[in-house]
Amino acid sequence: MSTIETASYKVTDDFFGAPYIDEDAERAQPSPYRYIHGGFTGTDTRFSFCFPRSEDYQGRLLQPLEGANAGHETVNTGPLGLVTGGLEMAFRLGGYTVESNMGHIGDVMDAKAGPDPTIYGYRAAAESARFSKHVASQIYGAPPRYAYVFGGSGGARRSPLCLAYAPGVWDAALPYMGDAKDGDYGDMRRLRQGAPNFASMFNVQRVLREKIYDVVDAMWPGGSGDPFAGLSTHQRQELQNLYRIGYPRGDEFMIAQPMGQIWLWASMAARIVAEDAYFQRFWTEPGHVGFDEPQHVVDDLIDTTVEVKRALSAGDLVRDPSFQGAEFGPLRGLASIFAGMQGADKLLSAIELPEVPGGYALGAGVTVLSGEAAGRQLYCISAARNVWLCDGAGEDSNRRFRGMKPGDKVRLNNRDFLAYCYYYRHHFPGSPEYDFLRFGGRPIYQTYEEPEASPFMGTVHTGKFEGKMMWVHHTHDASLWPSQGIGMRNNIIRECGEAAMRQKFRLRWTENAEHVPPAMCPSPPTRAANTWLINYQPVIEQCLADLAAWVEQGIEPTGTNFEMIENQVYLPGDAAARGGIQPVACVTANGAARAEVGVGETVVLEVKAEVPPGAGTVIAVRWDFDGLGKFPLSEDVDGKSATVAFSRTHGFDKPGTYFVTAMVESHRQGDVSATSRRISNLAAARVVVRA
Secondary structure (H helix, E strand, O other): OOOOOOOOOOOOOOOOOOEEEEEEEEEOOOOOEEEEEEEEOOOOOEEEEEEEOHHHOOOEEEEEEOOOOOOOOOOOOOOOHHHHOHHHHHHHOOEEEEEEOOOOEOOEOOOOOOOOHHHHHHHHHHHHHHHHHHHHHHHHOOOOOEEEEEEEOHHHHHHHHHHHHOEOOEOEEEEEOOOOOEOOOOOOOOOEOOOHHHHHHHHHHHHHHHHHHHHHHHHOOOOOOOOOOOOOHHHHHHHHHHHHHOOOOOOHHHHOOOOHHHHHHHHHHHHHHHHOOHHHHHHHOOOOHHHHOHHHOHHHOOEEEEEOOEEEEHHHHHHOHHHOOHHHHHHHHHHHHHHHHHOOOOOEEEEEOOOOOOOOOOOOEEEEOOOOOOOOEEEEEEEEOOEEEEEOOHHHHHHOOOOOOOOOEEEEEOHHHHHHOOHHHHOOOOOHHHHHHEEOOEEOOOOOOOOEOOHHHOOOEOOOOOOEEEEEEEOOOOOOOHHHHHHHHHHHHHHHOHHHHHHHEEEEEEOOOOOOOHHHOOOOOOOOHHHOOOOOHHHHHHHHHHHHHHHHHOOOOOOEOOEEEOOEEEOOOOHHHHEOOOOEEEEEEOOEOEEEEEOOOEEEEEEEEEOOOOOOEEEEEEEEOOOOOOOOEEOOOOOOOOEEEEEEEEEOOOOEEEEEEEEEEEEOOOOOOOOOOOEEEEEEEEEEEEO
16 A cells, blocks of 8 residues: 655645645455545644545545534544445445545634634535545546535535535535525625524424324324314414424424434524523513513423533443433434434433423523533433433533533523524524514514524525536425525526526435434334335435436436425425436325224225336335334335336234335336335325224
């Protein structure tokens, strides 16, 4: 293995010092590759490159960008490769990978860069990619012929900036699950974003409590379709406001189990509370619920000082027998996700309190008052009984409860979070989702300016970029709602015109997909997450392959046709009319979305599925009758047809409610034995079995 020469490399961006390599090793899994790690002198920018064997390389650079705030350069090679695609996907696509920590270590700004959003938004990624080409030339004899940048969530926030503001580095971008924070080319100001839509979501969970599960049931297949039944006036108002802002219908279970949304609150709470008079006025001035209608919040108040029993790591929560009960499931799952993202399995990120505090725990502030960790400000992002999982911002996030000992004191206070639950009424952007909060163009409630977002989120998007872009958005994403999916398309039209949009941009929708794969989502008691959500990663891989074919061969990819009505996305039920690449599926029980039968009485279950033209054929149809998500029964599919229909009869030997689900998979070449790019969709019908 020859030594990589770095001295002749000249940085393009003079913010960065000379590159260095501090690790260069051969690794064997998932297949042999060369791993190189390093950074740029005088900065916090770090990178990692993974170069496959020459026989597996097809001249492509693939650069996945981490989600959330980023800050790590080893996500794609770690446990969260499930989200970014992992090395297996990159090597199948014939590329080597570049990862950058986007210019900062963990959640702390680079001292040299300060709050400059351009460093974290695209410049660190671009210089890392440029240097990787210098290294690739030494390994393969030439730089890559093509380069692609992609990422989900926070990675979708930043990948369009990379394409727009680092011309010549990448040929195309594939953002998925991105936002509509769009503006004009050259606007390098920090974003203004306080996530008012998440505030509405948190408030619905808080005011509905257990009634949220009645809403879930009403909106699942075969439900009543009336999510407001049985709710109080205030509960109805808050749920209606949430739908108006654009929360995806059919995904209500995730209101009860917030994930990345509550992390965002924890990451920005200390900053926006300090900067915004709203949080004080909410409790002290007319025109705010905390002052005018305190009955909606006072019963949920927490303000107490306690001594901590012990601090816990994600590993403790996953392995300790004390925390294996079902009530700890969401907390364990969230702890595992964030530990994987930060490589922090042993980081003390939770506390065990002496007893269950009264009030409403989610979002509450945790101020450490004594001991080695004194002064840190964290926030509860999940709670079960007397265990609180917490996060924060900056060094507080990096360190959490490190150094905490039993008996150390903390103050628990949720006044700021309760104010945040009504934040959406008083802070909102100019986008049409919030028009219902205006009358005659003027706000109904007193408004406050949205705060500056973390500089890690970069700047506004622009539609002026060289190269191609494919945008993938999900219909059931509780973190980036459907209305966010059309922002880039509209911005390109505004800045560049309709013809330019058609020439360089495609939008594809993925039905029944959440912000993370179902394996990382909590499951309701009655059905596994993978019986109502699909794994979107094969879609991303196929879209990357289609994007490469567009760039390299001029093969234009299809987009997905849709309608946007009341801030909800509606996809045509016919595959040909819908387009895109995902199969369309429909399941009925006794010919309807709902059947009621007795124990032992058979039900006729039918599934129909169709693949859009040019997207391949159906390669698998599998059934799940009991909600466990194992899909044990398969139909005989040969991969030759784009349209299939199957019928089964089934009887249930126990009373209860069952969501009979069919999982349908397609493949571009109709390969029934394919191990990748199996594009899935699902459909379900409700069967109520009477005693």
